[in-house]
Amino acid sequence: MIGTVEKRVRIGTSGWSYPRGEGRWNGIFYPAKPKNELELYSQVFNAVEVNSTFYRLLDPQTARTWVMMTPKDFAFAIKLWQKFTHPGMFKKATGAEPEVTQADYDDFKRGINPIAEECKLACLLIQFSEWFACTPQHQGILSMLLRQFQDYPVAVELRHASWGEKASETKALLDSCGAGLAYIDMPELPGTIRQELEPQRLLYLRFHGRNREKWRTHEAAEERYDYLYSEEELKPFAEKVRGITAAGESKILIFFNNHVRGQAPANALMMARQIGLPPTATVRAEFVKAFPATKDAIKEIHIPEEKEAGQGVLFSA
Template identity: 45%
Template sequence: MGEIRIGTSGWSYPAGQGTWNGVFYPPKGSRPRGFRELAFYAEHFDTVEINSTFYRPPSAAAARNWIEQTPPGFDFSVKLYRKFTHPEMFVKATGRDPHDLGAADIDEFRAGIAPLADAGRLGALLAQFPASFKDDPDARAYLAWLLEAFRDYPLAVELRHRSWSDAIDRTLGILGESGAALVQIDEPKFRLSIRQTFKPNTPGLFYMRLHGRNADAWWSHKASEERYDYLYSVDELKPVVETVGAAARATRKAYVYMNNHHSAKAVANAAVLKHELGQEAGGIYLPEFIERYPDVKDIVKAAPTSHTFF
């Protein structure tokens, strides 16, 4: 039986309607001096998917700080920088040409995550491609090149366009060259969405991401925050429990990350998922969190009040 690790995609959501402040984290005004969100998060889960590395390459100093804030055994899955996977988004954000991608970019990213890898704290490196990334000769060649560049890390690849599953044997062949896991996605399904079996494709790693099923807001850029405003019911998570349990019997390590992050819904669903898979939902939760998400009431430990939290 392989190891199962459950966490959320990101841990810091400080602003907007979907903030975690006052929901999962204590309100800013009631936090003790020195409170650190990642350290608090790590009391509840043993893994997290880092989102910030998608927007800018990580620094080794930041990686060392993440290690310092978390206990031994806690690990991080790191999302690859958008220059590698989302060139159009990269151009809009930076005004720079993404086609100068080369060894310097690879070396910079590798140097940033080196402390995690050296400390045995790197869970996986996630290459998340957009739905516009379709299977064609150029895309296949690029994917093979990218995986080769990072092949000495555990790799997970999220492909969203149906063309990749229409030629699934060829797709798995490319991933298999570097032992990369095809990310299994729970999301709204459309005509051109990738089709998946939710089974491991490599014995080393199973990687699953749950984005929510908010189909109405999925393609709206104006509603980007609302896109992930979805709470899975316990019944909706039961097939996930079966999928992950089966995957753990066939792989050495299975990761599940909840990305329905609006108002810490990801935290609530991750706690339920841990419980359903026979793991303890660790840490202490705000009374307001439990009131908002009653599915966790009987499976988590509550603080007496927000003001006596610490």
């Protein structure tokens, strides 16, 4: 069973670099001044969801650098550019009109192709907002994106309740291009989708946290993701994942987006233990102190020598 889970499941976090602010990882998951966060991150997890590609096109050389600094079996889930999925946000951020051209698609593909060419692309994530309802116009937008990226593995995150209410239509649309529907755990609010975790060829789980109070009303965007899942909250998902891996051929990707103060890596490690992955990570003593529930999910606690304190050391050799 452990071998089956290890082969089919990848677990990580949404993003790996949170160096500033109240929600920073530095000094908790990383040293206070880490030299290379991605390299350190990839010593703990075998996959990451890339958030930066939502805000800007990925430079191919940056992609090549990521490939080189991560282990051979490491994989990236790449979030689609906001110009494709959130035109209002794109215009507000850039001041430019969000008219999408074929050149935009080509430029996005050019940026991620160094990752795909090295077989390190887990999938693309097409994420829509909770206000993106299942209308003929929006179905057309989704269909166009699926056709554009049909040569890549794709998962689609749909948050509006109407996509679940028209589940058969949604499934048919995704199936037509071999895409998977992302399962999301977030606060249950009026108008948000209701889902059942079911087997599919590409099963993509995103844990946003359950901070209902701050989800739609907050001063800083990170406030909505300030949430730590308990062992009991994770157990039902772990049980489902174990059952799905035992029964079928699903490829399963699990990412935690509740990133504030290192809560995402803590919950990712807790989930890995619950679904049966053997502990392999060596983490900082400060991290285990902040998240005692991770103790059984790690292999070793690293307490750096005093002389190492300023050298960006995270893990023992």
